[in-house]
Amino acid sequence: MKELDRNEALELASPFPYVLAVTLDERDRPNIIGLSWWMFTSWDPLMIAIAVGHQKYSHECLEHHKEFVLCFPSEGQEKDAWTCGVKSGRDMDKFQETEFRPVHSKCVKPPIIEGSTIAYECKIMKQVETGDHTVYIANVMATHGCPDRINHLYLVHYTKLISIGCAGEIKTDLIFKE
Numbered sequence: 001m002k003e004l005d006r007n008e009a010l011e012l013a014s015p016f017p018y019v020l021a022v023t024l025d026e027r028d029r030p031n032i033i034g035l036s037w038w039m040f041t042s043w044d045p046l047m048i049a050i051a052v053g054h055q056k057y058s059h060e061c062l063e064h065h066k067e068f069v070l071c072f073p074s075e076g077q078e079k080d081a082w083t084c085g086v087k088s089g090r091d092m093d094k095f096q097e098t099e100f101r102p103v104h105s106k107c108v109k110p111p112i113i114e115g116s117t118i119a120y121e122c123k124i125m126k127q128v129e130t131g132d133h134t135v136y137i138a139n140v141m142a143t144h145g146c147p148d149r150i151n152h153l154y155l156v157h158y159t160k161l162i163s164i165g166c167a168g169e170i171k172t173d174l175i176f177k178e
């Protein structure tokens, strides 16, 4: 064993599933943020937590409307999924300027991203301040998916997206940043 710095540890702990949270802004316009800091927190009821930076537009959106849809972008969606992790909804409309298409949700107001491997409709129950992020903890109200698009995206450090599916097939270097 050896002592690691943050970056070495993040690289070694990879890959992490990369997800997209769809929220609504104060004009009820949907926005999308790329997230790697998310987790399940309860099985019954099914609950999910996401950590969103205080400065993000999505933080404003979640403070305005306490619902989100957590989508697992499928293989083929990597370019637009990456855009949602590097561009802010303050500067662009991510549904207008990407190929992502919104589909009506069943139980919440923010839409689902069409073609996601899985989409969880979530209603926020609680929030916790942790340093420079807020953790939003939510009940899952409905779940949708595309069983024909099992491969979805994983993050290696903050430099690479690869795709892995439940059948175990791996494709590497879908997105690679120096």
Ligand SMILES: Cc1cc2nc3c(=O)[nH]c(=O)nc-3n(C[C@H](O)[C@H](O)[C@H](O)COP(=O)(O)O)c2cc1C
Pocket (backbone or CB within 6 Å): 018, 031, 032, 033, 034, 035, 036, 037, 038, 051, 052, 053, 055, 056, 057, 058, 059, 082, 084, 085, 086, 087, 088, 089, 090, 133, 155, 158
């Ligand atoms: C791979 C990757 C993972 C990210 N994970 C998170 C995260 O877990 N929480 C967060 O607040 N921002 C995360 N970000 C940063 C936001 O996605 C990014 O700042 C985005 O532009 C914010 O969009 P918004 O201003 O429209 O909310 C991540 C970015 C990338 C590229």
